Amino acid sequence: MSDWHGYIYIEALSMTAGQRQTLVDALMAWGVRNDSQYPNERNHWRVRTDNLAVIFEAVFDDSLMSAVAMRNRLASIFGVAQASITYATTNPAYGVVVTYTYNSIARLRLGVFGGAGATYAASQAACQAFLQANAAAWGDTVN
Amino acid sequence: MNGQKVLFLARGGSLHQLILNYRPIAYWPLTESAGIVAANYGSLGAAANGTYSGATLAQVPAPGGNGLAPLFDGVNDFVDVYSAALAGGFSLALGSAAILWRVSGVADYLGTLRRAFSIELGSSNNRFVILKSATPNTFTTLYTANGTAEQYDLTTTSVGWNLSVLTWSVAADHVIHYCNSGTALDTDTGLGVPAGALNAAMTIIGGQSTAGGNPWKGYLSRAMLFNYELTPYQIQALYNASRRGI
Numbered sequence: 281m282s283d284w285h286g287y288i289y290i291e292a293l294s295m296t297a298g299q300r301q302t303l304v305d306a307l308m309a310w311g312v313r314n315d316s317q318y319p320n321e322r323n324h325w326r327v328r329t330d331n332l333a334v335i336f337e338a339v340f341d342d343s344l345m346s347a348v349a350m351r352n353r354l355a356s357i358f359g360v361a362q363a364s365i366t367y368a369t370t371n372p373a374y375g376v377v378v379t380y381t382y383n384s385i386a387r388l389r390l391g392v393f394g395g396a397g398a399t400y401a402a403s404q405a406a407c408q409a410f411l412q413a414n415a416a417a418w419g420d421t422v423n
Numbered sequence: 424m425n426g427q428k429v430l431f432l433a434r435g436g437s438l439h440q441l442i443l444n445y446r447p448i449a450y451w452p453l454t455e456s457a458g459i460v461a462a463n464y465g466s467l468g469a470a471a472n473g474t475y476s477g478a479t480l481a482q483v484p485a486p487g488g489n490g491l492a493p494l495f496d497g498v499n500d501f502v503d504v505y506s507a508a509l510a511g512g513f514s515l516a517l518g519s520a521a522i523l524w525r526v527s528g529v530a531d532y533l534g535t536l537r538r539a540f541s542i543e544l545g546s547s548n549n550r551f552v553i554l555k556s557a558t559p560n561t562f563t564t565l566y567t568a569n570g571t572a573e574q575y576d577l578t579t580t581s582v583g584w585n586l587s588v589l590t591w592s593v594a595a596d597h598v599i600h601y602c603n604s605g606t607a608l609d610t611d612t613g614l615g616v617p618a619g620a621l622n623a624a625m626t627i628i629g630g631q632s633t634a635g636g637n638p639w640k641g642y643l644s645r646a647m648l649f650n651y652e653l654t655p656y657q658i659q660a661l662y663n664a665s666r667r668g669i
Contacts, residue, residue, distance in 0.1 A: 287498065317457040319475035319500075326499035326635035337477060337499055407498050408640070412534050419636035421536035422557050 283312060284342040285321065286403030289391035289410075291333040293379070299358070303388070304334065306357045311338030329419045335407060345396055347378045354380060354388075371395070374410045375403070438487025438664035439464075442647060445657055448512045449648040451504065451628065454490025456481040461502045461628070465648065470508035473628065476501050485644045486523045486584040486665040494527075497537065497640025501630035504646070505623045512650065515544060515568055515617035519649040520551050521588040521658075522628070523665060526641040529580050532560045538637045539587070540646050542626050545619030553587045554637070564589045566598040569615030575600035575608050584644070586662045590652040593617065599652075605659025 290307060292300045311323035316339070323338035343349060347367050355362040366381045375398065377391040393410065394403035415422045442450055442464075449465040451473055457480065461473035477500040481491035495501070522540040526532065536557040543550035548570040556563045556576060564587055565574045579585070579602075588601040593614055600608045625632045628646045629639040645665075653661075 318480060319459050320477050320479040320496075322459070322477070324477040324499055326638075329636075335499060337496075404496055404498065408496070411498060415535050419631075419634070421637055422534065 281341050281343045283339045284345060284397070285337075285339045285400045286398060287335055287337045287393040287407040288340070289333065289335050289377075289389070289393065289407075291328075291389040291391075293386045293388055295387055299387075300332075302357060303354075306353075307334070307336060310336065310340060312341055313339040326418070328417055330417070335411075337407075342397070345392060347390075350378065350390055351380065358382075374406045437489050438645070438661065438667070439489045441660060441664045442645065445649065445653070445661075447647045447649050449504070449509060449646075451502065451646045452485070452490065453493055453502070453628070453644055453646065454481070454485050455493075456491065461504070463504075467506075467508045467512050471504070471506045471512070473502045473504035473506075476503060476633070478502065478629065483525075483642055486586075487645075487667055492523075492525075492642045492644040494642055495629045495639040497527075497531075497535075497638050499635055499638060501633070501638060502628035502646075503626070503633055504628055505621060505626035509626065509648075510621035510623075513542065513621060513648060514650060515549055515551065515566075515591065516593040517591065517651065519588060519590040519647075519651065519653040520553065521586065521645075521647040521649075521653070521661065522553055523584050523586050523644040524553070524555075524639075524641065525584045525643075526555065526582060529582055531555070531640050532580055536637050537639050537641075538627070538629070538631050539639050539643055540628055541631055543622045544617060545622055549617045549619045550625075551589055551591070553589065555639075562587065562602070564600045564602075566591050566611075567615070568593065568617035571613065571615030573598040573611035573614065575611075577602050577608060584642075584665060586658075586665055588653060588658050588661075592652055595652075601655075601658050603662055605655035605657075605662070607655065 313321040375395040393406040447465040463471040478493040482494040485492040524539045537555040540553040552565040591598045631637040
């Protein structure tokens with residue numbers, strides 16, 4: 281295990297409000313330096329205006345940043361069998377995105393800005409570019 | 424001219440001390456190197472301390488010396504400066520707001536609107552905002568009372584430190600906009616009458632609200648609030664002191 285400082289994206293695709301809250305509560309506890317004396321190392325987030333997506337910045341355990349590791353973690357969070365969750369990975373411009381499916385329904389999307397193992401600077405730049413391209417949805421004002 | 428002020432400047436007094444001499448109700452230097460507390464050195468004391476969310480501390484020399492300024496990532500960094508103490512001490516009827524700001528690069532003058540310093544009472548109908556506009560190469564100071572907005576747009580591509588100041592007086596019926604000088608950029612009259620209480624989620628350095636939105640990208644330093652109008656002389660002195668040590 282080593283530390284990875286970067287930005288991740290979580291989007292609820294088909295989840296109840298209770299399930300979303302369970303997930304968000306778990307995610308807010310992520311991060312291996314949440315008591316750091318440096319504010320930028322502590323887990324902090326920004327919520328999309330429709331409350332269906334969140335960007336987190338934290339220092340993460342990089343062994344948990346793989347698609348399968350996240351699948352296993354989701355299974356634990358929601359108390360279901362690991363094999364009942366499938367996933368598919370794509371690589372858009374901003375990094376890697378994994379879509380998780382349960383009971384044949386796509387439930388949530390996880391993105392790692394800059395891609396797995398990206399430098400902090402690369403992850404930050406990818407996240408900034410993503411927000412610039414999706415400004416209105418995230419509550420930013422553009423001309 | 425006040426002899427003590429002349430002597431202070433002749434001795435090269437620091438910007439930090441000069442600000443304290445002007446007796447702000449709130450003054451957050453933002454020069455911490457660790458911790459999540461943004462200490463208030465103004466008269467409201469520690470009860471008006473702010474809380475960092477995500478900013479990268481101590482990155483570049485703060486203007487006027489005496490410490491380093493933090494970097495805000497333009498994603499989810501800000502300083503929440505709401506407090507009950509500030510709610511009791513701040514007024515949109517009479518006062519001044521000031522902050523030193525610096526963008527990360529000239530490209531940051533394009534794209535998203537970004538707030539450097541923003542306080543709203545209840546809603547956007549009563550607020551002041553110091554911001555980088557979504558209009559290219561434009562920096563804006565804005566005062567709104569009871570829905571009547573007074574705004575000045577400055578054309579700039581500065582990549583150094585800049586001092587923006589907004590002063591207001593409902594009794595005198597004017598809002599005055601300043602940047603990098605004690606010479607007013609603009610004076611607006613016909614103010615509305617402000618109303619409302621400090622919005623706990625929208626009293627922010629480096630953004631619009633604690634929920635995110637329009638976050639600052641670049642560096643910020645020495646946010647100040649006063650319960651009187653700074654004079655042109657004081658503002659010029661602040662700017663001159665901010666240039667020392669750079």
